[in-house]
Amino acid sequence: MxxxxxxxxxxxxxxxxxxxxxxxxxxxxxxxxxxxxxxxxxxxxxxxxxxxxxxxxxxxxxxxxxxxxxxxxxxxxxxxxxxxxxxxxPSEHHHFICTRCKNVIEFDTDLLDEIKTQFQDSSGASVDTGSIELYGLCPDCRQRSIVQETGMEVG
Amino acid sequence: MxxxxxxxxxxxxxxxxxxxxxxxxxxxxxxxxxxxxxxxxxxxxxxxxxxxxxxxxxxxxxxxxxxxxxxxxxxxxxxxxxxxxxxxxPSEHHHFICTRCKNVIEFDTDLLDEIKTQFQDSSGASVDTGSIELYGLCPDCRQRSIVQETGMEVG
DNA sequence: ATAATTATTGCAAATGATTTGCAATAAGGG
DNA sequence: CCCTTATTGCAAATCATTTGCAATAATTAT
CATH class of the missing domain: 1.10.10.10 (Winged helix-like DNA-binding domain superfamily/Winged helix DNA-binding domain)
Structure with a gap:
């Protein structure tokens, strides 16, 4: 189970x-x-x-x-x-979303804690949770778009 | 205009x-x-x-x-x-949302660039934009919740 | 095991947010 | 000032999710 x-x-x-x-x-x-x-x-x-x-x-x-x-x-x-x-x-994790193929890649970072602290200190709010979303081209779509636009492979 | x-x-x-x-x-x-x-x-x-x-x-x-x-x-x-x-x-800015009163506070951070770079380097994706959302209690609601639970003012 | 109790299901209809078709209206160029 | 056609208001459609309710199936007591 x-x-x-x-x-x-x-x-x-x-x-x-x-x-x-x-x-x-x-x-x-x-x-x-x-x-x-x-x-x-x-x-x-x-x-x-x-x-x-x-x-x-x-x-x-x-x-x-x-x-x-x-x-x-x-x-x-x-x-x-x-x-x-x-x-x-529970483990906090974040998402990268490919704007071309909509695929989602999860990622981790310890910098969010710093951001939380930064914001708490400057605002007086108390932060529980947070999430980051990044948008762009995933490795595959990035590769394809470079090939398409330049005829060249990515190094 | x-x-x-x-x-x-x-x-x-x-x-x-x-x-x-x-x-x-x-x-x-x-x-x-x-x-x-x-x-x-x-x-x-x-x-x-x-x-x-x-x-x-x-x-x-x-x-x-x-x-x-x-x-x-x-x-x-x-x-x-x-x-x-x-x-x-265009300027990139992020949001803190109070889970109690739903108010939104905008904030800025330069740490997101580091996060983007971190992710790009480790994944091979290319990141265009990104946004951070933090959740918690805004200063007012935080104050109220402390007063309510302890009868004490916040320092 | 068996029956009784009631949480959960499937279905259909309702809801909330947003979109679309269309005839009427009104910008902006001639 | 007229003409063309982009834009509006309205009503109906759509998409994602929720809800009421009678039928079904997990558990609990027998």
Missing amino acids: NELVSQASERLRSQGGRMTSQRRLLLSILDSLGEHPTAEELLLIARKQDPDLNLSTVYRTLRWLEAENLVSTRLFAEGRRQERFDAAL | NELVSQASERLRSQGGRMTSQRRLLLSILDSLGEHPTAEELLLIARKQDPDLNLSTVYRTLRWLEAENLVSTRLFAEGRRQERFDAAL
């Missing part, structure tokens, strides 16, 4: 909730998927195993996970207003 | 567009407003001067400004999926 499923089971038990087959399926997909699916994408994947699964169930499960802090929700500026769900556990 | 209005007029001229009273009104509000209004909020403000102004016009104007890079669009994670429009010109 994977991390998310057992975490969730525990919480469900403690609050009189029930571990259903739908939840187990969604959780195991979320846990193993190295991506940030939308609710719809998650549904499509899950339906390969449970064709009757409903989109409302997907949303309800994701919202519950969100409330339990087991997934976080992001609205990358993709022109779309669709939410993406990130099952990565 | 303010900055945004003249910038926009120029662009309109060069592309055969027309400067209408509706656009002029919206632009002047956006230019002077030190906030990040939603389309609806902007409409409400604008209707004080032009009660017949329509929400579609507001959206169409904002989308055009967005395409011209004269405003940027943000989806702060407020539980709401409503867009907020930021007329601040």
Whole structure:
């Protein structure tokens, strides 16, 4: 049994909730998927195993996970207003979004802490969390765009 | 005539567009407003001067400004999926969002450049833009929450 | 095990934010 | 001042997500 499923089971038990087959399926997909699916994408994947699964169930499960802090929700500026769900556990991590192919690369930095401190000190606010989004061309798209524009390979 | 209005007029001229009273009104509000209004909020403000102004016009104007890079669009994670429009010109700036009162404070940092470089070097991607969002309690709400929980004033 | 209790599901209809088609209106050039 | 056509207002459409409700299925007590 994977991390998310057992975490969730525990919480469900403690609050009189029930571990259903739908939840187990969604959780195991979320846990193993190295991506940030939308609710719809998650549904499509899950339906390969449970064709009757409903989109409302997907949303309800994701919202519950969100409330339990087991997934976080992001609205990358993709022109779309669709939410993406990130099952990565508490560790703070950030996202690079390729403006060409929309792929997301996660990254880490310890500089955010400095930024938090900087802002706290200058403003008097208290900062809990923060996130960074970078936009640009991923290595592949960058390569392609250089080849296209110059006919040359990247070194 | 303010900055945004003249910038926009120029662009309109060069592309055969027309400067209408509706656009002029919206632009002047956006230019002077030190906030990040939603389309609806902007409409409400604008209707004080032009009660017949329509929400579609507001959206169409904002989308055009967005395409011209004269405003940027943000989806702060407020539980709401409503867009907020930021007329601040190109200079990169970031946002702190108070999780209690939802107020937004803008801030600046030169550390983002380091983060960009860090990521570019380690990934091979090329980064154009980036934005940071911090969440926490603004000075006022922080003060109130401390008073409420301890009965004590903040030093 | 079995039945009773009630959390959860699937479906359909509702909601909230934004977009679009279209006929009427109004900028701006001639 | 007229003409062309970009832009507007309105209503209806769309997209993403949420909600009400009767049917179903996990758990709990029997």
